[in-house]
Amino acid sequence: MADTNFYKLGRSFRYAFQGFHSGFRSQLNFRIQCTAAVVVIILGLLCGITKYDWLWILLNIALVLFGELINTALETLVDLVSPDYHVLAGKVKDIAAAAVTILAANALVSAIIIFSGPFLKLWG
């Protein structure tokens, strides 16, 4: 019984990893966002930001990657149910893209606010 649950859990993680891998391979934006996340984490380590800044940075990274994967899932679903041109299909894709753009803009502004202090100190 416990073995079966453990096996199911492992399978769920494998499917989730497949989804991550598929998003990474097919979406340039997702690859850019993953790279930006790694750069921001390295900057955070170099600048010695506070633990509250880390919480904010990690939340923003998670939100952007989550938003991009949901956007990709919606695009894929739209392509499945409406491969031909339809004004509503376009609307769904545009709205999903707008949602992830809001998250990315929020992450960018947050990064500027958090890192402007340490950078000004470095050059000041």
Ligand SMILES: Nc1ncnc2c1ncn2[C@@H]1O[C@H](COP(=O)(O)OP(=O)(O)OP(=O)(O)O)[C@@H](O)[C@H]1O
């Ligand atoms: N089936 C469709 N019907 C109407 N408009 C569509 C349709 N598919 C795409 N569009 C329009 O074209 C835009 C770009 O669609 P596309 O699927 O290329 O998205 P994308 O953001 O470029 O995705 P990807 O990152 O996969 O290239 C959509 O935002 C939408 O305005």
